[in-house]
Amino acid sequence: MGELTMVEGLNLGLRQAMAADDRVVVLGEDVAQTGGVFRVTAGLLAEFGEERVVDTPLAEAGIVGAAIGMAVYGLLPVVEIQFDVFVYPGFEQIVVHAARYAWRTKGEVPASIVVRIPFGGGVRAPELHSDSPEALFAHVPGLKVVCPTTPRDARDMMLAAIEDPDPVIFMEPKRIYRAGRQEVPDELPFSIGNGHKEREDLLSTARIAREGADLVMITYGPTLPLCLQAADRLAEERSVESTVLDLRSLYPLDVDAIVASASRCGRALVVHEAPRMSGIGAEVSSLIHERAMLDLEAPVMRVTGFDVPFPQFANEDDYLPSVDRILLGARKVLDF
Amino acid sequence: MGELTMVEGLNLGLRQAMAADDRVVVLGEDVAQTGGVFRVTAGLLAEFGEERVVDTPLAEAGIVGAAIGMAVYGLLPVVEIQFDVFVYPGFEQIVVHAARYAWRTKGEVPASIVVRIPFGGGVRAPELHSDSPEALFAHVPGLKVVCPTTPRDARDMMLAAIEDPDPVIFMEPKRIYRAGRQEVPDELPFSIGNGHKEREDLLSTARIAREGADLVMITYGPTLPLCLQAADRLAEERSVESTVLDLRSLYPLDVDAIVASASRCGRALVVHEAPRMSGIGAEVSSLIHERAMLDLEAPVMRVTGFDVPFPQFANEDDYLPSVDRILLGARKVLDF
Amino acid sequence: MDEPEPNILRIIGDGAGVPDGTVPDGLGDKDLIELFRWLVLLRTFDLRAVALQRQGRIGTYALYWGEEATQAGPLYACEDADWVFPSYRQNAIGILRGVPAATVLSWWRGYGGVHGFYNPREHRVAPICVPIATHLPHAVGLAWAAKIRRDPIASLSWFGDGATSEGDFHEALNFASVLKVPTVFFCVNNQWAISTPLHKQMATKTISEKAAAYAMPGVRVDGFDPLACWKVTRDALDRARAGEGPTLIEAYCYRIMAHGTADDPRLYRNESDAEKWKALEPVGRLASFLRRLGVLDEDTEAEMRDEAKTTMAQAVKEMESIEQPGQEILFDHVYASGYPWSFTEGLDELHAAERPPAVKPLGPQPTSGGTSDHDLPPQPQQGV
Amino acid sequence: MDEPEPNILRIIGDGAGVPDGTVPDGLGDKDLIELFRWLVLLRTFDLRAVALQRQGRIGTYALYWGEEATQAGPLYACEDADWVFPSYRQNAIGILRGVPAATVLSWWRGYGGVHGFYNPREHRVAPICVPIATHLPHAVGLAWAAKIRRDPIASLSWFGDGATSEGDFHEALNFASVLKVPTVFFCVNNQWAISTPLHKQMATKTISEKAAAYAMPGVRVDGFDPLACWKVTRDALDRARAGEGPTLIEAYCYRIMAHGTADDPRLYRNESDAEKWKALEPVGRLASFLRRLGVLDEDTEAEMRDEAKTTMAQAVKEMESIEQPGQEILFDHVYASGYPWSFTEGLDELHAAERPPAVKPLGPQPTSGGTSDHDLPPQPQQGV
Ligand SMILES: Cc1ncc(C[n+]2csc(CCOP(=O)(O)OP(=O)(O)O)c2C)c(N)n1
Ligand SMILES: Cc1ncc(C[n+]2csc(CCOP(=O)(O)OP(=O)(O)O)c2C)c(N)n1
Ligand SMILES: [Mg+2]
């Protein structure tokens, strides 16, 4: 397919999934006729018709709830939530039903839905369009929560999430939707209908985005490019070589990769945009200390969003973890 | 008032607040005529009349939303959520509006509401009546989240939560609603309308429930009595003396008390009933490691609920942290 | 028996002042007998479950004594391939579709996994839904999916008068009407939501009139009349299958009993009202009607009752023969794709610790008002 | 001008084929002039804001060109003590209640705190609400509180056709009707929710008929007619104050413009439809009407337009004179009770790091279809 942005990678994943399996349907607000406010579903209506690509009424509980019902019947619905904050009206359906359908049916009828959530700040959006709610879902048992950060992972993980029998909360870092391009091959990452192991890997393992022996930065989503920049700066300025671990899966966490990298480097920093209190970073930090404290030269530190409502956008850059704040955090860990 | 159960303590707090300030109103499903399914609001209708104690329609978003509107007008609504799981339909109103009203109004119009949530398992309730969702709220900036564990704290913290200008998520550990009695004096814990400092303390500080130099167990709610039992067992069996810290406030956490006790003891165990992943325990553990790793003889460990849907009640005792599991966790920390 | 309110379909009279209507087309004598058998089975289940709860052999239970017509009637109107979505109030509906009665009892006894849950696809019966109104969007989504797949099936969901206040009720009805989904919304208006009476729940006098907000037909029916419940549902299903979209049915009745075994209605209503309504209860009423028709004789009736009792006795035995489920039940089936690593660790943790004693049996329970009693044991049963 | 659909109140005709109705009681000449001044101010704000967005001086903006009658009309019908609850679409309504225009512009420019927010109690105007329909329960709760306090005030909330699909709409209307709350639900039916047309949003032909589900009156009005909007609102407020409860008003109109500055309607509709509706737009229409009445002369009109422009010029100046807010704005006002410890630490962290460059100005923006353009810069404006 050539060089794609993340939006194009997601779009390709959806198209390939829909072409391969006619049980895949796409629903949400403004997803059909316009292809979604971010254009992730562009072209699907023309290609797959209005029964499989549906502009729904404006009602997130209804959308998620209907998707669950469709899944019970055997379809594979992919729901778009227009912006992060607008998932909250669908919260009950996700945590009470999607998360528990398999459990409530002896594992026979999982709610095989994918809930796509463009999330986070940095796009100069108005109030209440920039939340990072991933930890809320990661705390709810029964869900898988993933977040691709490259165009290729976007495509591959989309295919995997759709094929996965369990409900997947698919966090899309909107800030880097079009931040860069990457070669995404036409070939599928696994053979659809037979991709168990590869599919599982895509939805449960972290990816090493950079290798280095002195420090590991553990992150996901919009802060990944910033960590890579910070790593380069550390290499330049202090000859410190960093590993950057792209979590990809937020539930389950890839505990082996997390702990191994922290043990190897002896120093670890967790970075995310969401608020700190009981966020993904808190879990990562706890896991590392619990399992590898004796390997650590310094405590694991966190650079995160603050425990405040996401600010109005004139100040969003003050809120968002910056390369400089990441460096500050890294220095704390390095100089401990 | 004599020896009260927690239910009676909560009831007394509500009565005293309503008597002292006619802006206090109580609303929820079945709170008036029957006094709530747990009888926490019993007698309020008779004492304060049907305008101030209201059986509402069955609609949690409507209840919380209406309460926010009442608060904007200047009332002080106390909302009852019938059971933990049933707060989810009101989730959007809580996290989008209650949590941000002060911020959105230059601090001039906070959503001064109290949302009471009887939570947790252990009462042999049917499916979907036993969640512990406190971490979901603690992760949302703009809310205060508290959890009393004794009848006296129940009364005092209820008064404080109602007087506090910010929205308070008031977690009530239903398993110990009637587990024991405690003397609760008639006198108010602070002078209503003037209780700033005392009120703040009640909503932001931890309480030392037991003192000991060798280990600190940090907990809140239904697992507190279990930690006390475990502490006694450790004292008996191993001559290990434990501090037991009752967090009381889950947001903000009393970081000073948490870190000080961990530093002093050198060994810490966090215990809660909610799932582990990004729970309150993850934050407590991270805070301690970040601030006091060098004081620790062992990593902070966690004994928590598992990352699974709350089980059907025949197996709930397998899910709930038991004294034995707490002891196991304590031994891991002690024998590290 | 009083005349019903206007616009309420009633077929079964009292054989005295109020004349019987005619049996609707489509219901032969065999059907009438089978429908009666269903009512008897539901009733027997309910009585037995209440007794089991009193004896502490199951937990809190949401009884439905008197509402059997609203359950058996609509279900009988469904084709076998149609899906139904019960709330806790229709908890035993599955037994009419092949779900073992022991499974439903076991759910109330606090068993999960293979003991307390069933495979909805096997019976076209969704799991018992506890959070009010949340299953309505599922019923809509399912029937919508079937429509997309050109399968000629419909869905039906049950819910109460209180459920109409929830946002999910509204979103489900709106979705169904916009997308012309073949589904039937069957509202059991028993006039109470725990202690909250209808007039505190809504300003409308009826629930059927809410259908206007969705440009769908709204129908009222005597909720104590199984034939009338069958008839309005069958009509609605015909409409649905003809591509004409959803229908809202209001089955007007009364919650004669407590909300659940932990509820004490004396706290909030005059129980003599309930007494009045008792005269309309559907099991005795259908029995008299069938006797008037000459379709049911005493022997058949007695046989049915015996059969139901035997079924239930068998079910209780089965339920009580279940061993305390192993601890892996906490982790099994949470993910269809298998255990994440933390589950294995969790099991290890459990195995390292002493296992807590089994929770059953619960022991005898107070006959009512458990929640109002300040002297309850520390672990009162609650909920539903 | 075509005749309106039946049951739609229209007062202003076209001075040609469609005759004018009479000015409603309660609106004197002075009121008409003042109402016109309001329309002009709203229009001027909107035009200016769109221009500012194009120039990159504010962010994404939700324009309301053509909907001014649905805003000024109802507000003019309110008493000063009545509370109003706007959505993003009525973002500038506060300027008619004393909120500085600079404050509203600053909100769109991405400023919070004292720059972008106001004290609702000072103006009886709730904060601009972004999540659809979520402010409706607030309007209900507020008026309910006033009723409990025996204060003779009412509340009014604005929302769109799309908003009627959300559960919060339903819960709010139900609450209001059960509790007989003095509130007015003012639905601006502009027939579009972003790209979703009315018939994909609901099965009913009108929104007013949904009032039946709550046993409250439902009223339809020409949403381009400020006098008609005033009249139906005034009647509803009278009812509310008389203790008769809430009313649902449907202002039937059309979203002539894009949904917001990031939206490109050419992707999903035929723009010639919008052109047809333009003829009804309220500012020119009220001007002609007032000229026909002899109430408005050209000089007065020109003066008003100048005055509005001056106000806006002043507001833009004010907005642009605001310094980039300090970093403490992140933490200020989150809790009315002050900073928790983590805020102090957060500020310390910020002060230790280099401050990122200020984000303003954003620079010139594409004139439409931002979201459809694959070649947008990495940080496209989005939302609302
Ligand atoms: C979302 C939610 N809120 C609250 C409850 C607690 N609750 C259980 S049953 C009930 C009353 C339901 O009344 P209705 O819908 O009329 O059904 P009925 O019980 O009469 O069959 C309530 C409030 C719940 N189960 N779910
Ligand atoms: C809960 C929620 N879901 C989605 C959105 C995104 N969104 C913003 S405006 C809009 C359409 C609203 O349409 P309508 O209610 O008709 O109001 P209008 O924009 O036409 O004034 C949508 C879907 C939102 N703001 N809130
Ligand atoms: Mg009911």
Ligand SMILES: [Mg+2]
């Ligand atoms: Mg609209």
